Amino acid sequence: MDESDTTAILPGDLLAVTSAADQESDRPAAKDGSDEAAAAVSVRPPPRCPVPVSVEPVLFLSMFSLVLQTPLSTQYLRDRISEDLGYNGTRRSGCSNSSVTPDPLQEEVDILTAHWNLYINLGGFSVGLLVVPLLGSWSDLAGRRPILILPNLGLALQAVVYLIVMYLKLPVGYFLLGRVLSGLSGDFSAILAGCFSYIADTSNRRSRTFRVAVLEACLGLSGMLASIIGGQWRRAQGYINPFWLVLATNLAAALYASLFVRESVSPDPRAKLFTTRHHKAVWHLYSTGGSSSEGGGRFHRCKLWLYTLCFFLVVTIHSGSRELYVLYELSSPLCWGPILIGYGSAAQNLAYLSSLLGLKIMQCCLQDSWVALVSLASNIAGLVVFSVADTTQLMFTGYGLCFLFMAVTPVLRSKLSKLVDPSEQGALFASVACVESLCFLVGSGVFNSLYPATLHFMKGFTFLFAAIILLIPAGIIGTLQCLDQRRNHRDATTS
Template sequence: MDEPDTAAILPGDVLDAAPTDDQLSDTLGHKEEAGEPTSSSVRPPFPCCLPVSVEPVMFLSMFSLALQAPLSTQYLWDRISEDLGYNGSKRSECGNSSMPPDPLQKEVETLTAHWNLYISLGGFSVGLLVVPLLGSWSDLAGRRPVLIFPNLGMALQAVVYLVVMYLKLPVVYFLVGRLLSGLSGDFNAILAGCFAYVADTSDRRSRTFRVAVLEACLGLSGMLASIIGGQWRRAQGYINPFWLVLATNLASALYAYLFVRESVPQVPTARLFSTHHHKAVWHLYSTGGSSNESGGGFHRCKLWLYTLCFFVVVTVHFGSRELYVLYELSSPLCWGSELIGFGSAALNLAYLSSLLGLKIMQCCLEDSWVALVGLASNIIGLIVFSVADTTELMFTGYGLSFLFMASTPVFRSKLSKLVDPSEQGALFASVACVESLCFLVGSGVFNSLYPATLHFMKGFPFLFAAIILLIPVGIIGTLQYLDQRRNHGDSTVS
């Protein structure tokens, strides 16, 4: 029987983010007793004395991603509009629903959505192979390399984007930069490394909240980047903000190298290019892991079902996120870069409100009910987005989505609790693989669905997203009911 998912969380739990010297010594001691190879290189050149560990890495990496994502879409829009001779942003009838739709605007929207699709598919299809390789490899080589190399790859992507903007090269070169970033693992590898690090250094009692704190870093950095990006692009164009993207990725890699303590013992002979890493991920899901010995088939079933829930929710998050800028740029909203920045900031603010809501709800609700509340907030917000034709209604949708990120920390925590501590690396490698697939499927489905449904309902992709979120709602509710029956049966027998 699984241990309870919820418990009272002490105020000091969040301050235990960085592993102490005693914790690292205990970890190494256990490995040495088990006869496993260890390495003495567990300390960075300048160990950070602050009560943080990988949070700054997550913050800086997400800042660069959130800064460049909407700017890249707007740059594609402007370049394609320039090539086609479209100047819709200055049309007096923009936002006037009585005017007939401009066929040139529809062509710009379609081409921009398709280029977003090609770039996303290129990067994430490569990452789908690389991320699980890096995640499982980090079990042997350590977490720090997985925090450093992807940041360098994202910095290289920013360099390619800057060259395209300076020389006004064809937008197809954006795809080249995206592929280079994907080969290094991209942002998904950083996510895998950070969450695996938190699993290494937390206990079952505090893990859900620790994961939520890490995800809140995503929201805070995304909110700041969205505000800065919109204002900066309006004042100085695209090039200067992308220099900050480059600097931020380099700073994140440098911080990981200089300050992050290693959380797992290192094996100097560990090979990166080995089939063992992919086999370890497959073995976890085919057998249910070592902890499945006492849980039977139901345990393995839960592992698959929670992964399915995570897949559906994250696919909706990232698939719909790519459409917000397109939806807001065009008629009837016709937002400029400033309003787009505020909209992205409102969306990312939900990371912080979800963290606060999760903290409060955990005092009286089990984790499964917290996830259901978060999913309900997400569904309601998407329904409002699907019919939003005014600025006020669009921001209402952002407000109603204030708890939409409360479900993903629960899924990550539940998955982590289903496997043994020795299997955390393989688990988060598989989660990273699923997350890469989420980007791939989300980009493909939503960027294809948006232009295909413009003629009958512009907000249909958001309505479609709300409908498919009913799948994880049903799964979580059913598993919670079955768990309660099992617990009640065990207590009756006792």
């Protein structure tokens, strides 16, 4: 079935045809066209829901729990380490006057907190790096709902471990156990892979960029609410009660996915999880460029790799710098409290909504690549301001400049999705989920190591470094867009 035929099919029918093609690709090739048609017809289409229920609530609830617990766990780590080192957290000497030399004990607390963040994230994301591609590609055959339910249950189990540590005041090293258990179930990256695969199944090429942006806007809205609630709640009642909400939210997301989300592919009861087929599908996609590269050749395959590289760099910067905002704001000269930290995180997550609005407006007059470049410029400007921010006003100015920073990721996801056939979407998003897990791993390692190493000469150097790195994907996206326009112009003149 060619692309012109696919665009004429209704969404529910497109799901059945796509899933049939996915399942058929895992079986031996048919001898003739009649066998293929019989096999496709024999596949029972998934049940269609009479109301427009989708995966946005699952992602909303999962992101809410993640954003609620991330700054709280960092602050808990810092408080426990301060208690162990005998640092009382007094800020009158270092926070009232930015010219005062920082307390060496405070710097040691910051360094140990950053290192423990690194160890905990390394444990979780290194396990998830192996599990996520299995789950993502497996969902092509077993259905999308399993990779929406299992990771949420894993995150709920992580919250249980964190609660036990807080109740019993166990060593903070037990946080690592919770992260590993979450990583074994796919962690939040598997939820992202399932949600974006579901959107690719249920959208056409024209609307895909905006549908992906809507899904990412759910990340921002839930993150903004969780940030405001978390800061106020932690100040009023401490750490334990908010983590009970984290547990309840993850369980609610798993329950919603199991009861209300209808399958976008037809589940195959013979599908196996532990098989090399899933990794081979990802390798075949990137080694050959996919089925749709037959006409584009080497240039098509290079675009697939280069857009993946851009996605890797952008998400690495986003995830790595996000982990440092709380530490940067807690210590001198800013010395923010829980309420200001909550407002700062909310301002950052508000950029998801402003990016969605900006993307919709810019798409009226700009191509997706130029939208991505505007988004990167917004991100770079904000990071440069963060690198020199020594007042609350300047810090919020940086958050304001980043109001379009999230518009680049839906563009890159959409471009990658459009480079492959509908029957290869599962393998693509499995690889994207794998890359995203690697982004969290590399971002956590690089930024949590670079931040304490550069405190002695420039506290905000890490943000300046991030701004410089973002120039690389900006150059790649701009170059590829110019090459595409030149090829299109050449084809138009020769025809």
